[in-house]
Amino acid sequence: MIEFIAQNLAPIMFMGLIVFLLFGYPVAFSLAACGLFFFVVGVELAPYSNGAISLSWPLLYALPENFYGNRVMSNDVLLAIPFFTFMGIVLERSGMAEDLLDTVGQLFGPIRGGLAYAVILVGALLAATTGVVAASVIAMGLISLPIMLRYGYDRRVASGVIAASGTLAQIIPPSLVLIVLADQLGRSVGDMYAGAIIPGLVLTGLYMSYILIMTFYRRDSMPALPLEARTLGHGVTSLLIALAAAAAIAYTAHVYLTPTQGANADIWGATVGIIVIYAFAVADKSMGFGLMSRLAQQVIIVLIPPLALIFLVLGTIFLGIATPTEGGAMGAVGALIMAAAKGRLNMEVIKQALASTTRLSAFVMFILIGARVFSLTFYGVNGHIWVEHLLVSTPGGETGFLIVVNILVFLLAFFLDFFELAFIVVPLLAPAADKLGIDLIWFGVLLGINMQTSFMHPPFGFALFYLRSVAARVPYLDKITGKKIEPVTTGQIYWGAVPFVCIQVIMVALTIMFPQMVMHYKGEVVDPGEIEIIVPPFGGGDQPGLPGGLPPLGAPPAVDGGAAAPAPSPAPGTDLSQPPKF
């Protein structure tokens, strides 16, 4: 009996983990406790395990180095988490989302389904400035939902499109999910961003196609705004002319700058064009020249600051000027400047944003710390080999594996949020994926799209709850039309999300079928001098040496096959390939 337990401690420990987590004590400490409990059990049972358990007391000494080391505390990649979180919270307080929704809604309002397109577009734009799901959904629920209800949008479509567009923040860079996945998969965040951008845009396109199909299939489900609701008036021609002028200026500047700036001329040219048109719009508005239509003015003035911010963050990362962490820091500073320019910045806002950021950082990093304790033991009982064996033997090879894993993650996402999935589940899946020759960026993007569903599937998805908190629960009188508007029921919110969950599944399937959507990241020319700091080291050879004086993994060649994979590595300085010492 004892031998049986000892030789099967890995599956037993995994079941134990589920029990520990379901117990309901905070995840971070449950993980650590599970790790420590099975460590003790493992050490006691090791003599009976026939070599299956390689745990001994001295291994615990590895924990301090493990926490100090570059997987937890001295981790440049995870440093991006507080930076982007802070940026997102400051932006949500700056009123940018509200302005965008108003303006883009006016721009698209006159066409059928226009408000829905506007919500999707703004959702994608917010996502590209580190949208926070909660903030995006709430802003849309506050601003767009009442307008949609006023003009007779189908409630289910309206609430579904809002909840789904808010979750785009999870997959469109610079998202926290991608940072954490990159870290756990041992790939560079820059590559992960580059890989995710096309699937993110395709997904946005799929949402829009769904709206387009719905406008044909059920013509009255999303009527165009009536004339009296188009407050910004006409003037699309003026906007097109302004954009053409901006493009012309940019091109001219590009030609002039090429001799002096070389390869950077196109960026500088674009910058000049954008600044000129922005300055022109601001001047036109404040002086009242009336050269542009109001619509054109408004669109340019509202749209350019967020686009500039997106360039400041994503542009610098993709061009290799800044690491993702630095991009996050610059984005945070940019968000502060933008909020200040709008007169929305005060001490209280900064304090609150910092408090939320610190709270999130503390619980996320402690889940990571707990997960490190867990994986120290799990590796010691050869759990990684057990999981790998289990997963590699799935029928259907690479595709079979991806399908099984995605179904698994889809189901787990009902109960676990993405931080827990990323720190507990992903490290178990990664070595198997790597062994099957699956590109880990591709794998990460797939998981990212999949985990996005966890925000929107009824009845657990958080985006639905955020929307519930702002959607009317009781009938109300509309201020503009004076008509009585019926409330949005919870059932409508749930059913509205279902088509988008299906779209999400389709997107996962598309990404499996067309990996080239992700794989183009390899073609990116990245200055190696710039990315060296963001690649978490594996195998120990390529790192300029850890401050602790120990090699990062202490991985001997025998373990290297597995350890070169991004998996949660064995404790630094611990040699698991050697026979256990007792």
Place this chain on the structure above:
Amino acid sequence: MKGLLALSRAIDRVNELIGRWVSWLILLSILISAVNAIIRKAFNMSSNAWLEAQWYLFGAAFMLAAAYTLKQNDHIRIDIVYGMWSRRKQHWIDLIGHVFFLMPFTLLMVYYFVPYTLRSIRNGEVSTNAGGLIVWPAKAILLAGFTFLALQGISEIIKKIAIMRGDMDDPTPFITAHEAAEQEGKALVEELKS
């Protein structure tokens, strides 16, 4: 019980003070990172000390805020099963968790981190990156973080027992993560309207 509750209040106050104060370190870290990136690009100067300072500061923020986060009951749980129990059973789960999950882990970490940090101080350990910072403050932060977390654990145990005996009110009544999400939404709405 009175004496114990006084102790618990003292611990709470210290950790609350620390928890609120350390969040400024994140802002400092952001500014250092942004300035460092710009200077590196503009003047082609790079300094490992400034790079390391960023994660020192972030490390200090999340390690030292962990105790405050625990006090606020903000470490996330999986509450599908937990949410089904009566409040009384939840108190028991929390108490068992504090005593058998949290305390052994934090105390073990304090026990390991004392010699680990002392060794670093004694050796005057300096980062192996050229021009890097001295190492012991970062290790001391980890030690301090686990120490404060252990102290907060003691405070939580005292409070939990007091609540279960009816000696004090529950400062953090249970709400599900979804209710919390709705509340967060409502708070955000209020803020945007103001």
